[in-house]
Every structure is written in C-alpha cells, then in structure tokens.
Amino acid sequence: MTAAPLPRPLYIGSAIYRNSSYGPKHPLAVPRVSVCTDLCTALGWLPEGTYREAPLAGVAELARFHDPAYLDVLQRAEATQSISDADRARYRVGADGNPIYKEVFRRPAISAGGVMLAARLTASGGIVHCPGGGTHHGRPDRAAGFCFLNDPVLGLLTWLDQGLTNIVYLDIDAHHGDGVQDAFHDDARVFTISIHEAGRWPFTGSAKDQAGGAARNFPVPAGCNDSEFAWLMRHAILPLIEARAPQAIMLQAGADGLEEDPLSRLSLSNNAHIAVVQAVMKLAPRLIVLGGGGYNPWTVGRCWAALWGTLNGWPIPDHLPPEAEAGLRALRYDRAAGRNPPAHWFTTLRDRPREGAVREEIKRLVALALKERLPA
Numbered sequence: 001m002t003a004a005p006l007p008r009p010l011y012i013g014s015a016i017y018r019n020s021s022y023g024p025k026h027p028l029a030v031p032r033v034s035v036c037t038d039l040c041t042a043l044g045w046l047p048e049g050t051y052r053e054a055p056l057a058g059v060a061e062l063a064r065f066h067d068p069a070y071l072d073v074l075q076r077a078e079a080t081q082s083i084s085d086a087d088r089a090r091y092r093v094g095a096d097g098n099p100i101y102k103e104v105f106r107r108p109a110i111s112a113g114g115v116m117l118a119a120r121l122t123a124s125g126g127i128v129h130c131p132g133g134g135t136h137h138g139r140p141d142r143a144a145g146f147c148f149l150n151d152p153v154l155g156l157l158t159w160l161d162q163g164l165t166n167i168v169y170l171d172i173d174a175h176h177g178d179g180v181q182d183a184f185h186d187d188a189r190v191f192t193i194s195i196h197e198a199g200r201w202p203f204t205g206s207a208k209d210q211a212g213g214a215a216r217n218f219p220v221p222a223g224c225n226d227s228e229f230a231w232l233m234r235h236a237i238l239p240l241i242e243a244r245a246p247q248a249i250m251l252q253a254g255a256d257g258l259e260e261d262p263l264s265r266l267s268l269s270n271n272a273h274i275a276v277v278q279a280v281m282k283l284a285p286r287l288i289v290l291g292g293g294g295y296n297p298w299t300v301g302r303c304w305a306a307l308w309g310t311l312n313g314w315p316i317p318d319h320l321p322p323e324a325e326a327g328l329r330a331l332r333y334d335r336a337a338g339r340n341p342p343a344h345w346f347t348t349l350r351d352r353p354r355e356g357a358v359r360e361e362i363k364r365l366v367a368l369a370l371k372e373r374l375p376a
C-alpha cells in the first residue's frame with residue numbers, strides 16, 4: 001500500500017496482450033491493449049516512471065472472488081489445451097464464445113493482477129489507467145461473455161479491503177456490466193451504474209433493475225449518439241455520482257459502443273468516452289480507468305490512448321506523428337470494415353463528434369433513474 005497519493009497518473013499494461021488471441025475467427029482475434037500502448041509510446045505519452053507491467057495474480061488472490069475449483073479448471077485448460085465435457089458444461093470454458101486458447105489462465109490472471117495493483121497503488125489517492133482490465137461479465141464459478149475472471153470485481157474488493165465504504169463503478173461498455181452488478185447486489189458500499197445497448201446480450205440491466213438500490217441502469221436504444229450520451233451524463237449519471245461524493249470511482253470504458261464496432265449498434269464517437277473521463281476525474285480522489293469490450297482494433301486503440309492523454313491533461317493532437325500512423329497502418333483486421341479503412345483511423349486519435357437529436361426514450365431513462373426506489 002502506498003502512503004501518499006500518486007503524484008501522477010500511472011499506466012498498467014502487459015506484454016501478454018501483444019501476441020495473444022482468442023483464435024482467428026473470434027472477435028478478440030484483434031490486438032487492443034498493445035495498439036493503445038504503442039500509440040501512447042509513439043506520442044511520447046509514456047515517459048520514464050509512468051508504465052507498470054501488470055503482475056500475474058496468484059490463485060489465493062483470485063479466490064477472493066472466484067471458486068477455487070473453477071480456477072483449477074482454467075489452469076488445467078491452459079496446460080492441456082482441452083477440457084472434459086462435464087467441466088465444459090459446468091464452467092462454460094470452451095463454450096459460448098469463451099475459447100480455450102494458449103494463455104486462457106495467464107491472460108485473465110494478469111488482467112486481474114493489473115487491476116488489483118491499480119487498487120493498491122491508489123490506496124491513498126491517484127489515477128491509474130489499466131486498459132487490459134474490464135472483464136465485467138466474469139462469474140465466480142464460470143466464464144461468460146469472453147470473460148474468464150472478473151477483474152473489475154477483484155479491484156473493487158481490493159479497495160473495500162482497504163476500508164473504503166463508498167465506491168462508484170461506472171460501466172459505459174455496450175453490454176450490461178452484469179457480473180459486477182451481481183457481485184455487489186444489495187451492497188451499499190459499491191454503487192454500480194451501467195449504460196448499455198437495450199436488447200443486447202446478456203439481456204439484463206433494465207431501467208427498473210436497481211439491484212436492491214445498489215445500481216442504476218441505462219439501456220439506451222440502438223443508434224445512441226454523442227448528444228444523447230451527454231444528456232444522460234449531465235442529467236442523471238453525474239448528479240447520481242455527485243450526490244454520493246464517492247471515495248473512489250472505477251470506470252469500465254469498453255469501446256464497443258463506438259460507431260465502428262462490429263458487436264453493437266450504438267453510434268458514439270470517442271468524444272463521448274473522453275468527456276466521461278474529464279467529468280469523473282473531478283469527482284473522487286481515486287480513479288481507475290479500465291478497458292472492456294471493443295472489437296475494431298483502430299477504434300479501440302485510438303479511444304483508450306485518447307483516454308490516457310485526457311487523464312494526464314495532455315492536448316490530443318489533430319494529426320498523429322508518423323510512427324503512430326505507421327503502427328495503425330500495419331494493423332490487419334479480418335472483417336469488412338478492415339478492407340477499406342477510412343484515413344482518419346490512421347491519422348487521428350479523436351473522432352469527429354456524432355451529435356444528433358435527443359430522443360424521448362433517453363429522457364425517460366433519466367426520469368426513471370432519478371426516482372429514489374422503484375416498485376418491483
């Protein structure tokens with residue numbers, strides 16, 4: 001534990017993300033964290049002393065949330081690259097889009113180690129960006145939604161174990177942060193807020209679901225634009241956070257709600273994510289920013305790099321330096337959008353804003369969320 005607040009934001013990454021893939025046909029075939037890290041390096045945004053390598057979390061640390069029998073199964077799956085039919089059916093490893101791949105235990109255990117390190121480093125205050133974290137669907141005893149472990153929950157538990165009693169978890173991934181909400185159901189110490197696309201997997205997180213008072217959910221309609229997102233922030237989410245005056249905020253900044261993402265139908269630009277970071281930085285003495293979903297390597301890498309610059313208060317340049325552009329041009333992406341990528345995916349970090357009308361559905365979500373408690 002550190003005795004003093006961090007003097008400057010820290011970035012936690014890992015070499016493991018560079019060549020790890022869930023398999024060629026999986027949405028997580030693409031590099032993400034390494035794209036972000038390389039962009040930040042090329043921009044001169046990772047000066048001496050700002051980068052930390054995420055440690056591999058030990059089984060005892062992971063067992064703070066996860067079932068030891070499940071951790072055993074994950075380690076065995078990595079060692080043998082196989083799983084029994086009974087274990088597959090029970091633990092959903094090698095099933096439901098949660099493939100057995102080369103680093104199927106180490107990669108999630110390193111992500112968890114990184115987020116737990118972030119919570120330790122911010123014990124007395126500070127900001128940490130940990131783009132490899134954000135596996136918000138992971139369950140105590142099974143894999144779900146490409147997530148084998150739940151690193152946000154493990155990080156939040158690390159904060160709670162330090163004695164914090166008032167934490168906000170804000171999740172702007174296109175999918176509901178179900179694993180985190182359920183882990184802290186009825187727990188007044190962790191208030192979870194999730195903005196996600198309505199009617200999308202895992203099909204939970206309705207506006208009426210307040211997890212016994214410990215959550216608010218904003219299921220937004222397809223096509224949600226920057227103006228609608230800003231409306232939700234201004235009229236509901238920021239007031240909810242301000243009213244709680246939290247000791248710490250964890251932001252899951254999944255990038256799959258961006259317009260070019262293949263797995264959702266939201267129409268945000270990365271200005272939405274940048275604005276969230278700018279707003280929440282001021283609202284608590286401790287902030288951890290995580291990654292999450294995001295399946296287009298250009299939009300994910302550019303978004304998460306822009307968040308790191310924002311956390312440091314650095315201006316985002318209009319044009320990327322040649323080394324950064326070369327790295328983006330070298331990416332391969334085996335989907336339709338990868339065949340003819342627009343120039344701004346190579347030359348800029350910041351998207352053009354995607355503004356539009358604010359639909360009535362958005363205003364209704366605000367009204368629902370601000371009611372103190374809803375009838376069941």
Ligand SMILES: [Zn+2]
Nearest residue numbers: 173174175293
């Ligand atoms: Zn997602």
